[in-house]
Amino acid sequence: MKYSIKSALLCLFVAASSGSAIAKNTISTDKFRQLEEILPTPNTYRTASGAPGHQYWQQQVDYKINIKLDDNKQTLTGSQKVSYTNNSPDTLSYLWFQLDQNQMKSDSDSRQMATAPRKKMTYSGLRGIIEATEFDGGHKVTAVTASNGKPLHYVINGTMMRVDLPKRLKSGDDVELNFEWNYQIHEQKVLGGRSGYEYFKEDENYLYEISGWFPRAAAYYDVMGWQNKQFLGSGEFTLEFGDYDVKITVPADHIVAATGELQNESKVLTKTQRNRLDKAKTAKKPVLIVTVEEALANEKSRSTKTKTWHYKAENVRDFAFASSRKFIWDAQGYKQSNSTVMAMSYYPNEGNPLWEKYSTEAIIHTMEQYNKYTFEYPYPVSISVNGPVGGMEYPMITFNGPRPTLNKKTGEKTYSRSTKYGLVGVIIHEVGHNYFPMIVNSDERQWTWMDEGLNTFLQFVAQQAWEEGYPSRRGHAADITRYMKSTNQVPIMTNSESILQFGSNAYGKPATALNILRETIMGRELFDFAFKEYAQRWKFKRPTPSDFFRTMEDASAVDLDWFWRGWFYTTDHVDIALGNIHLYRPNSQNPDTEAAWKRALHNEKPTFISDLREKGQWVRTNDKPELLDFYNEHDKFTATNKARNSYNSSNKKLEQWERDLLLDKRNFYIVDFENKGGLVMPIIVELTYADKTTEKIQIPAEIWRKNSKNVSKLFISDQEVTAIAIDPNWETADVDVNNNYWPARPIKSRFELYKRKKNRKDMMRDYNVKLKSADDKEDDKEKEDK
Numbered sequence: 001m002k003y004s005i006k007s008a009l010l011c012l013f014v015a016a017s018s019g020s021a022i023a024k025n026t027i028s029t030d031k032f033r034q035l036e037e038i039l040p041t042p043n044t045y046r047t048a049s050g051a052p053g054h055q056y057w058q059q060q061v062d063y064k065i066n067i068k069l070d071d072n073k074q075t076l077t078g079s080q081k082v083s084y085t086n087n088s089p090d091t092l093s094y095l096w097f098q099l100d101q102n103q104m105k106s107d108s109d110s111r112q113m114a115t116a117p118r119k120k121m122t123y124s125g126l127r128g129i130i131e132a133t134e135f136d137g138g139h140k141v142t143a144v145t146a147s148n149g150k151p152l153h154y155v156i157n158g159t160m161m162r163v164d165l166p167k168r169l170k171s172g173d174d175v176e177l178n179f180e181w182n183y184q185i186h187e188q189k190v191l192g193g194r195s196g197y198e199y200f201k202e203d204e205n206y207l208y209e210i211s212g213w214f215p216r217a218a219a220y221y222d223v224m225g226w227q228n229k230q231f232l233g234s235g236e237f238t239l240e241f242g243d244y245d246v247k248i249t250v251p252a253d254h255i256v257a258a259t260g261e262l263q264n265e266s267k268v269l270t271k272t273q274r275n276r277l278d279k280a281k282t283a284k285k286p287v288l289i290v291t292v293e294e295a296l297a298n299e300k301s302r303s304t305k306t307k308t309w310h311y312k313a314e315n316v317r318d319f320a321f322a323s324s325r326k327f328i329w330d331a332q333g334y335k336q337s338n339s340t341v342m343a344m345s346y347y348p349n350e351g352n353p354l355w356e357k358y359s360t361e362a363i364i365h366t367m368e369q370y371n372k373y374t375f376e377y378p379y380p381v382s383i384s385v386n387g388p389v390g391g392m393e394y395p396m397i398t399f400n401g402p403r404p405t406l407n408k409k410t411g412e413k414t415y416s417r418s419t420k421y422g423l424v425g426v427i428i429h430e431v432g433h434n435y436f437p438m439i440v441n442s443d444e445r446q447w448t449w450m451d452e453g454l455n456t457f458l459q460f461v462a463q464q465a466w467e468e469g470y471p472s473r474r475g476h477a478a479d480i481t482r483y484m485k486s487t488n489q490v491p492i493m494t495n496s497e498s499i500l501q502f503g504s505n506a507y508g509k510p511a512t513a514l515n516i517l518r519e520t521i522m523g524r525e526l527f528d529f530a531f532k533e534y535a536q537r538w539k540f541k542r543p544t545p546s547d548f549f550r551t552m553e554d555a556s557a558v559d560l561d562w563f564w565r566g567w568f569y570t571t572d573h574v575d576i577a578l579g580n581i582h583l584y585r586p587n588s589q590n591p592d593t594e595a596a597w598k599r600a601l602h603n604e605k606p607t608f609i610s611d612l613r614e615k616g617q618w619v620r621t622n623d624k625p626e627l628l629d630f631y632n633e634h635d636k637f638t639a640t641n642k643a644r645n646s647y648n649s650s651n652k653k654l655e656q657w658e659r660d661l662l663l664d665k666r667n668f669y670i671v672d673f674e675n676k677g678g679l680v681m682p683i684i685v686e687l688t689y690a691d692k693t694t695e696k697i698q699i700p701a702e703i704w705r706k707n708s709k710n711v712s713k714l715f716i717s718d719q720e721v722t723a724i725a726i727d728p729n730w731e732t733a734d735v736d737v738n739n740n741y742w743p744a745r746p747i748k749s750r751f752e753l754y755k756r757k758k759n760r761k762d763m764m765r766d767y768n769v770k771l772k773s774a775d776d777k778e779d780d781k782e783k784e785d786k
């Protein structure tokens with residue numbers, strides 16, 4: 001029979017074997033050393049529990065902006081009024097603003113710091129490098145004035161602008177500033193980045209995805225002071241929450257999608273469009289506000305008039321928008337407990353049939369899933385736009401790239417598996433960013449993992465709820481092992497601009513770590529409560545890593561310092577190996593029983609090779625049996641009467657329970673484990689018994705507390721154990737599972753056989769091949785491809 005975990009584990013911790021003495025200075029080897037010495041000292045702004053303190057504060061910045069998009073020159077011209085409220089306890093004599101467009105300047109820091117390309121690169125890669133040196137990008141600030149119209153002194157340093165205030169801004173006071181600016185929008189497919197335009201040469205139209213487009217007040221907060229680190233391309237942004245009132249003037253035949261609620265529907269939408277929008281609010285599936293036919297007709301129009309789309313957005317940390325003649329637009333209301341959110345998708349016909357089928361559905365799915373683990377989506381709209389940007393998030397609006405492939409000859413559109421799941425996945429991811437970091441406003445310029453890691457974790461959970469066996473790219477423990485054992489890596493706790501292997505470091509590893517925390521270490525109930533608590537505590541506020549680490553412990557009573565230390569502060573990996581397996585039983589002390597056991601053990605030993613060969617050979621005692629005596633009749637294990645008497649008298653002195661222990665017939669297995677990777681983790685052991693039943697036993701990571709290299713564990717069972725596996729479900733990201741099994745398993749693989757190519761190059765032959773035109777060559781190539 002098999003034992004339940006409780007009965008089997010009369011768990012004995014057996015100290016490490018003598019070979020691995022602990023060094024005298026144990027500081028560096030203590031994987032459980034508490035994090036207090038690394039985390040910032042708690043204060044009245046941020047408590048030791050990980051919650052905002054009673055004097056937590058943050059700035060408020062409200063914007064009123066007017067902009068004009070010139071579709072002929074691809075420029076954006078704007079003027080804005082900024083109301084800055086100083087809620088900090090400090091007096092400010094200047095304000096810092098982000099001019100992220102300055103990253104596009106040919107002499108920007110991020111252009112200058114780019115290292116040389118490798119020998120092999122794509123055409124578009126080299127084109128981008130060359131055009132970046134010629135592009136006239138960057139914010140052209142034409143005026144900065146005070147509310148009375150007086151010019152203000154300002155200094156631009158790279159992507160940052162310091163505006164010197166005419167009068168020091170005291171705690172609790174506010175100030176109004178006015179800006180005028182313009183800039184040249186770049187072609188995203190050529191120069192990259194998170195915004196820009198896409199040009200469609202077939203119909204000569206532009207599609208704009210616009211972000212980082214206006215001077216935005218940099219964050220000022222208790223931990224950082226001014227977050228005025230230069231924008232170098234990787235560390236995105238953190239801004240202040242505020243209310244936005246934005247008027248966007250575009251060609252009259254453009255459709256605009258933007259952060260916030262449209263204020264003047266009657267001015268910019270037709271009656272039909274408004275009716276459709278109304279219908280969409282309660283529809284069971286997406287309703288087309290602009291149909292395919294209407295969008296294709298729009299593509300051909302070239303209005304010389306303009307329309308101004310007026311939006312308002314409350315309590316957002318940024319504002320982005322998209323605009324084009326090419327947009328098909330669909331919408332569907334998502335009813336939550338307190339509100340109905342309009343889920344809306346905007347895409348050119350090039351995005352179909354994928355977009356009409358999946359986009360809006362994926363938006364709704366994301367809110368439904370994320371709401372469960374965080375808080376109810378607080379905004380009135382949630383938008384997914386298809387354009388040149390592969391995947392990027394802003395409050396209420398996301399830019400998502402995947403499209404099907406068009407066969408130009410047949411007009412047929414098909415898509416690959418990775419495009420389909422890539423589209424659903426990227427929409428879940430980007431819409432999910434509304435929660436982290438658009439609402440739980442972590443500092444992306446400092447810590448990429450705080451939004452990407454947490455969001456990728458929930459993305460995985462949401463994807464798994466989309467369809468059974470959804471092929472998530474990140475989240476399964478086994479998928480991170482290659483990265484974990486790679487050498488070219490830095491800890492997760494690394495500033496955004498210094499991260500190596502960006503995707504694996506800031507998305508994959510933290511997402512997988514959280515998944516392991518949820519499934520293996522804390523369990524879903526404790527984890528989900530603590531994670532939700534973190535989201536609730538910090539929504540519309542700005543958390544730091546310690547607030548996350550502390551809240552997860554505070555709400556669960558699980559000491560996770562070892563986990564944060566190992567997974568977030570080091571590059572160790574998990575590799576726990578099975579060592580020796582010992583089978584014990586109590587020594588019965590009965591000389592006859594023990595003699596028989598010793599004899600049997602002796603007989604189990606293999607016969608030495610020369611003994612084997614000499615068996616049956618002539619020996620002297622064959623001829624002279626008189627040489628044999630007492631010792632030939634009794635082997636060295638034989639019990640004596642003296643020993644029996646001594647056993648009898650000592651056995652009599654024992655109590656019954658002591659006597660019972662001597663006769664315990666159960667199997668006592670002591671199994672040795674070695675931590676080869678460095679990361680301490682629970683040891684999950686699966687025992688297979690003689691009757692083929694199995695038992696899974698989870699030993700907490702704390703077993704490694706006193707020796708993080710070698711530990712042994714006792715397992716007691718009635719039955720013989722026939723096989724042992726560590727981490728049988730591959731849930732700990734163990735990078736080498738080949739040392740996890742007893743008996744060992746073969747590593748299965750394939751020989752890939754191939755034929756040597758004959759006559760690969762023959763100039764004499766190739767020189768005289770018949771010359772064809774370029775079109776002929778295309779045909780040849782197609783034949784080859786088939």
Ligand SMILES: [Zn+2]
Pocket residue numbers: 429433452455
């Ligand atoms: Zn992301």
